[in-house]
Amino acid sequence: xxxxxxxxxxxxxxxxxxxxxxxxxxxxxxxxxxxxxxxxxxxxxxxxxxxxxxxxxxxxxxxxxxxxxxxxxxxxxxxxxxxxxxxxxxxxxxxxxxxxxxxxxxxxxxxxxxxxxxxxxxxxxxxxxxxxxxxxxxxxxxxxxxxxxxxxxxxxxxxxxxxxxxxxxxxxxxxxxxxxxxxxxxxxxxxxxxxxxxxxxxxxxxxxxxxxxxxxxxxxxxxxxxxxxxxxxxxxxxxxxxxxxx
Amino acid sequence: xxxxxxxxxxxxxxxxxxxxxxxxxxxxxxxxxxxxxxxxxxxxxxxxxxxxxxxxxxxxxxxxxxxxxxxxxxxxxxxxxxxxxxxxxxxxxxxxxxxxxxxxxxxxxxxxxxxxxxxxxxxxxxxxxxxxxxxxxxxxxxxxxxxxxxxxxxxxxxxxxxxxxxxxxxxxxxxxxxxxxxxxxxxxxxxxxxxxxxxxxxxxxxxxxxxxxxxxxxxxxxxxxxxxxxxxxxxxxxxxxxxxxx
Numbered sequence: 084x085x086x087x088x089x090x091x092x093x094x095x096x097x098x099x100x101x102x103x104x105x106x107x108x109x110x111x112x113x114x115x116x117x118x119x120x121x122x123x124x125x126x127x128x129x130x131x132x133x134x135x136x137x138x139x140x141x142x143x144x145x146x147x148x149x150x151x152x153x154x155x156x157x158x159x160x161x162x163x164x165x166x167x168x169x170x171x172x173x174x175x176x177x178x179x180x181x182x183x184x185x186x187x188x189x190x191x192x193x194x195x196x197x198x199x200x201x202x203x204x205x206x207x208x209x210x211x212x213x214x215x216x217x218x219x220x221x222x223x224x225x226x227x228x229x230x231x232x233x234x235x236x237x238x239x240x241x242x243x244x245x246x247x248x249x250x251x252x253x254x255x256x257x258x259x260x261x262x263x264x265x266x267x268x269x270x271x272x273x274x275x276x277x278x279x280x281x282x283x284x285x286x287x288x289x290x291x292x293x294x295x296x297x298x299x300x301x302x303x304x305x306x307x308x309x310x311x312x313x314x315x316x317x318x319x320x321x322x323x324x325x326x327x328x329x
Numbered sequence: 330x331x332x333x334x335x336x337x338x339x340x341x342x343x344x345x346x347x348x349x350x351x352x353x354x355x356x357x358x359x360x361x362x363x364x365x366x367x368x369x370x371x372x373x374x375x376x377x378x379x380x381x382x383x384x385x386x387x388x389x390x391x392x393x394x395x396x397x398x399x400x401x402x403x404x405x406x407x408x409x410x411x412x413x414x415x416x417x418x419x420x421x422x423x424x425x426x427x428x429x430x431x432x433x434x435x436x437x438x439x440x441x442x443x444x445x446x447x448x449x450x451x452x453x454x455x456x457x458x459x460x461x462x463x464x465x466x467x468x469x470x471x472x473x474x475x476x477x478x479x480x481x482x483x484x485x486x487x488x489x490x491x492x493x494x495x496x497x498x499x500x501x502x503x504x505x506x507x508x509x510x511x512x513x514x515x516x517x518x519x520x521x522x523x524x525x526x527x528x529x530x531x532x533x534x535x536x537x538x539x540x541x542x543x544x545x546x547x548x549x550x551x552x553x554x555x556x557x558x559x560x561x562x563x564x565x566x567x568x569x570x571x572x573x574x575x
Contacts, residue, residue, distance in 0.1 A: 146395035
């Protein structure tokens with residue numbers, strides 16, 4: 084039996100980053116194809132349509148986290164996430180900006196919002212996020228967002244790759260991502276500091292590492308589903324979005 | 330068997346108000362004593378100390394409601410409640426203002442925040458609010474706040490009665506209540522309109538009326554517990570706050 088000692092905050096930080104280096108969805112072939120301009124318009128549409136469900140559930144997830152946070156101070160910090168995603172007025176916030184992306188890709192907005200074209204596997208993966216923040220400890224609920232440590236990199240790859248490689252993508256269409264480049268680091272600064280401060284036993288540290296792995300799985304599984312349905316073998320499940328043949 | 334027909338929005342409105350007229354805690358003898366200046370300082374302290382737990386749980390309750398609201402628009406409207414209670418900065422918001430009230434009444438802030446002096450019955454009643462918003466329908470979650478239809482009246486009675494009758498209470502101490510006189514009507518305008526629009530079957534209308542009754546019970550039970558422990562028979566449970574004898 085090996086002795087499992089408590090990690091220092093720096094060791095925990097490194098262990099978290101090692102999970103990202105091994106499991107974050109920037110490593111997924113679907114992302115790499117997107118970045119490299121190897122997806123068709125229909126495949127990019129399928130990505131945006133499915134990812135809309137993830138975007139839409141983010142504030143619900145964050146409200147669950149809010150129910151777990153004991154102090155006004157912590158809730159105020161977390162509240163900024165609700166504002167980022169739901170906005171301050173009609174047509175603002177991350178969800179509205181994501182719909183500008185699906186608009187820009189030529190998808191019908193009512194169809195996107197109806198969720199009828201969603202891959203079932205997208206729904207299962209996204210829905211698996213809620214129990215992470217609702218049923219585990221508040222510390223794990225906070226830690227589940229730490230994939231944001233790795234998101235500026237994937238976003239910049241995605242944006243520059245898409246602008247460079249796809250005639251059907253404009254900077255305006257990708258407006259969703261610009262604020263995320265500042266929001267995600269701000270959010271992660273707080274969450275990472277919180278986790279490093281509060282995960283003080285090895286059990287807590289293991290739980291934090293586990294929830295980050297689970298969250299990476301949730302992101303990864305969404306790209307698996309897209310890859311399987313729309314790239315190879317290209318088996319679109321009954322009822323799911325079917326791209327127009329170009 | 331009587332036929333139970335669907336109520337018109339106005340009939341539903343009247344039925345909601347009838348519940349308030351019969352069951353809202355402005356009718357409770359503890360409130361009436363407070364208003365009429367018949368409580369001792371220790372009894373008012375006990376009220377403020379116990380009610381602090383209710384105040385503290387309100388944003389948790391509202392975050393649960395947020396997890397049930399499907400659109401950014403609804404969540405933005407409900408988010409204002411989080412802001413009201415948690416504030417925008419340290420020392421602002423309803424919880425912080427309630428602590429100014431307990432400060433003003435001469436209670437030690439750390440003792441108040443520790444909840445160690447709470448009546449167990451306060452905890453049970455307040456905790457019963459969470460299932461109303463978490464486990465019932467989103468419509469019922471929204472409707473549970475409709476006691477705010479009746480709150481401006483009890484607040485104005487409470488404030489004027491306390492200022493008039495208690496030398497130990499100042500306008501500054503009661504600063505909690507001033508914003509509530511505008512916040513509660515704004516919140517209730519939305520919630521009442523939402524309930525009248527969405528409770529369209531008799532079953533939904535009955536559920537809405539039931540949840541308002543339950544919410545009235547939660548408020549009423551808090552005053553029962555105070556009355557029993559600190560007025561008559563004056564049996565303070567082991568461990569609960571004991572006022573200094575004046």
